[in-house]
Amino acid sequence: MSLEDLGDKGRRAKSERAAAKSGVGAKPTLKTIAELTGLAVTTVSHALADAPQIALETRQRVRKVAADIGYLPDRAAQRLRTGRTNVISLVLDPHEEILGYATSMINGLTEALRGTAYHLVITPHFSDTPQIEPVRHIMRNRMADGIVFTRTEPADERVKLLMENNFPFICHGRTELATAHPYVDYDNYSFAYQAAKKLIAAGASKLSIILPPERFTFAHHLRHGFMTAVREEGIGFEIAKGVTLDSKSDDIRDYLFQRMAEPERPDGYICGGEVSALAVMASAYDHHLELGRDIRLVAKQTSGLFDQIRPRVETIYEDLTEAGFLMGELLLKRIAGPAPIQELQALQTV
Amino acid sequence: MSLEDLGDKGRRAKSERAAAKSGVGAKPTLKTIAELTGLAVTTVSHALADAPQIALETRQRVRKVAADIGYLPDRAAQRLRTGRTNVISLVLDPHEEILGYATSMINGLTEALRGTAYHLVITPHFSDTPQIEPVRHIMRNRMADGIVFTRTEPADERVKLLMENNFPFICHGRTELATAHPYVDYDNYSFAYQAAKKLIAAGASKLSIILPPERFTFAHHLRHGFMTAVREEGIGFEIAKGVTLDSKSDDIRDYLFQRMAEPERPDGYICGGEVSALAVMASAYDHHLELGRDIRLVAKQTSGLFDQIRPRVETIYEDLTEAGFLMGELLLKRIAGPAPIQELQALQTV
DNA sequence: AGCCTCATCTATATCGTTACAAATTTTTCG
DNA sequence: CGAAAAATTTGTAACGATATAGATGAGGCT
Known part of the structure; x- marks a missing residue:
């Protein structure tokens, strides 16, 4: 008895110290609820998990107390015990030239994660290490329950690795691998097709397109x-x-400026990014070429930027925030359990 | 003995299953290293912490083995035991209009966190909840060891709360509170001052400035x-x-368009953001006013965007990536222990 | 030899949670 | 009423790390 008392006293003293230090009540745990309800910690745990073998009345009582004291399960303890991290990792390439690309994605992702227990962790991919490194690292050390990445390649190593290990992921863009995998993509084929048709309809006689690096799948689609x-x-x-x-x-811009000085210069440009579209406009301007007469342009719009650009430019919209949201939703579905592959794929139409 | 054997067998079987499942060797723990070196788990832990009471030779041997098998401490276990999360939380306002503001910050932050054990978690601040909510939540539930936030106000509630609880943080922008606190800020006073001087020197006769919402400190500085x-x-x-x-x-743009139609219209504009600068250009264009003659403009540049804008616009640069990097560095210093307050403050010059 | 000191290593308990097996109480029914 | 079945609750161990206190052994000193 005396030993137990000592133990209790010691513990109480400690938690009082912690409370005094933090200036608020000590962080509630299952044990707190157990003491308040007179139940065992195990019972409380089961009750909160809504286990059917706990009496309904008990479950409700426990839930109420938990809500009242603002209980939140300790992520570290849950993670240690279950192996589930409640983390989604977004692998971010520092190279994203599209203004606000990452921000839009992140906004969409956080919206999809809202109300869930999942946190979004940004894992940078530093350009001096191989692309697969962060993915391997996250998988090997179980840093997350699911991975989001972008700039997918036709034979993407990351997709292969993750598929082999049955690790939940979703990528922005498709591969050309035989095995289907989860993805969210924008229909860049239609974007380029429609952009070209628009330019031709507007009277362009020679078209030019600036593509992403060849290694990305969407370069091929475009x-x-x-x-x-x-x-x-x-x-x-x-x-x-x-x-x-x-x-x-x-x-x-320098390339375009040079090209626009040559005799066989194109007069219709398709730009898959806002900055490159501005570069077209800048070099046209520097050549005193008039947009809409000497030079035509269709740009992909991913922000409100082009609403303020003059002269007005024809654009086709890609909703990156929605893409992020879809990625979040689909990844969560995948983490929840195996699902038919077509339910884990989304193609945004132009 | 038989009981121990059974325990071992059970454990081994389990970890083999895990290994088979994941397709790679089981994740190494301190126990793995202990078995390999013949030391106790405790010793290994101390050795890796470079505790002086462990023989130097042993420390080196343990470090070598750990490196060889690619040991990485389990974050959940460390967090549970020590209370340290190894997480930095960036509270992100979905409102950031400045293109790539968040991305630049994030890039800087991840660069500062590179090589440390810290992860960057994005905590969104949804606009339908009070601004202080995410901060309170992170603090109360110890979701992070440090907080980064932006859009600081003169009497910022978040700063007060964090200071009261002595919780490590850093913010982008200053307050007007009596107690000094860590911050990284850009010298917006000088920005506005120099921008105005430039406009006047260029011949403007009436200046206008578009300010951030009054509640932000930097609005006052500007x-x-x-x-x-x-x-x-x-x-x-x-x-x-x-x-x-x-x-x-x-x-x-609508506001500017209207204002530019009126007789007493300003002819020199100062814009603290890229998009608003474009809006100035757009409404000037829509009025057939010529930039540099009828209307002058100095914009704050935070991306490569304005390098492509024509006609060329006078800009003053703010390096947000560096701001993010500084925030990361200073926050880490603060987390490491108390430091003279002036070592935790940085003002970026124009 | 006997005792002490110092250097080095180790056992135990613990963080908060949950899986598992077991115990307790309540209900059912012959 | 009493045993079996059902319903409900509980104890124990474990996840992987570390703080604390303690153990071990070599060497020094008298």
Whole structure:
């Protein structure tokens, strides 16, 4: 008895100290609820998990007390015990040139995670390490229950690795792998196709497109949509050489400035990013070429930016916030358990 | 003995199952290292903590083994035992209009956290809950060891709360509270002052500035810098009414469009954000006013965007990535222990 | 030899949670 | 009424780390 008393006293003293220090009541745990209700810690745990073998009346009582004292399960303890981290990891490439790309994604993701126990952790992918490294690391050390990543490649190593290990993930963009996998993608084929048609309808006679680096799947989709349109129309075209959507914007502009000085210059441009579209406008301006007469442009719009750009530019909208939201939703569904693969895929239409 | 054997067998069987399932060797723990070195778990723990009472030779041997098998301490276990989360929480306001503001901050923060045990967790602040809520939540439930937040107010409740509880934090922007606190800020006073001087030097005769909402401290800094300059020069001025940098960009443009139609219209604009600067350009364009002749503009530049904007606009640069990096560094220093307050403050110059 | 000191290593308990097995109480029914 | 079945609650161990206190052994000193 005396030992137990001592133990209790010691514990109480400790928690009082903690309370005094933090300035608020000590953080409630299952034990707190157990003491308040006179139940065992195990019972409280089961009750909160809504286990059917706990009397309904008890479950309700426990839930009420828990709510009253503002109980929140300790993430560390849960994670240690169950192995579930309640974490979603967003692997962020520092290279994202599209303004606000990451922000939009994050906003969508947090919205999807809202009300769940999941937290969003940003895992940077530093450019001096292989792309697969952060993914391997998260998987090996169970840093998260699910992974979100972007800039998917046709034979993406990350997808392969994650699929092999049956680790929940979702990526922005598709692969060309035989095995279907979860993804959210934007229909870049249609974007490029429709953009080309618009330019032609507006009177352009030679089209140009600035593509993302070849290694990304969506570069192929864009090219395919572009090529389909120009072939259908039998119109001249070219694909910007030496620069990509990932190039520094000054380099894109320099390329365009040079190209616009040459005789066979294109007069219709398709830009898959806002900054590159501005680069087109800038070099046209620097050549005193008039937009809409000498040069035409269709840009992909991902922010409110182009609402303020003059002269007005034709744009096609891609909703990145929605993409982030979808990624969150689908990933959560995947984490909850196996699901038919087509329920884990989403293609945003133009 | 038989009981122990059974226990061991059970455990081994389990971990083998885990290994088979994940396709890689089971995750190494202190126990793994203990078995490999023949030491006790406690010793290994101490050795890795570089405790001086462990023989140097032993420490080195343990470190080597740990590195060889790729040991990484289990975050959940560490967090549960020590109470330290190894998490930095960035409270993100969904309202950030500045393009890529969050992304730049995040990039800087992750760079500062690189190589440390700290993870970056994004905690959204949904606009339908009071601003202090996420901070209170993080503190009460010890969701992080430190908090980063932005859009600081003169009598910021978050700062007060965190200071009272001696909880490590850093904010972007200053308060006007009596007690000094850690911050990283940009010298918006000088920005506005210099921007005004530039406009005047370029021939503007009446200045206008679009301010952030009044509740933010940097709105006051901007106004103060602006007012100082216009008073020094004895020049006409006004402060945009009814719109702020947080207004929808279309609303800003509509306001400006209307204002530019009136007789006493300003001819020099100071914009604290890129999108609002574009709005100025758009409404000037829509009025057929020529930039640099009828209307002058100095914008704050926070991305590469304005390198592509034509006609070229005078800008003053604010490095948000560096701000994020500084915030990370200073917060880590604060978490490591108390430090002289002036070592936890940084003011970025224009 | 016997005792002490110092250097080094180790056992135990604990953080808060949950899986598992077991115990307790209540109900059912012959 | 009493045994079996059902309903409800509980104890124990474990997840992986570390703080605390204690154990072990080598060497020094008298």
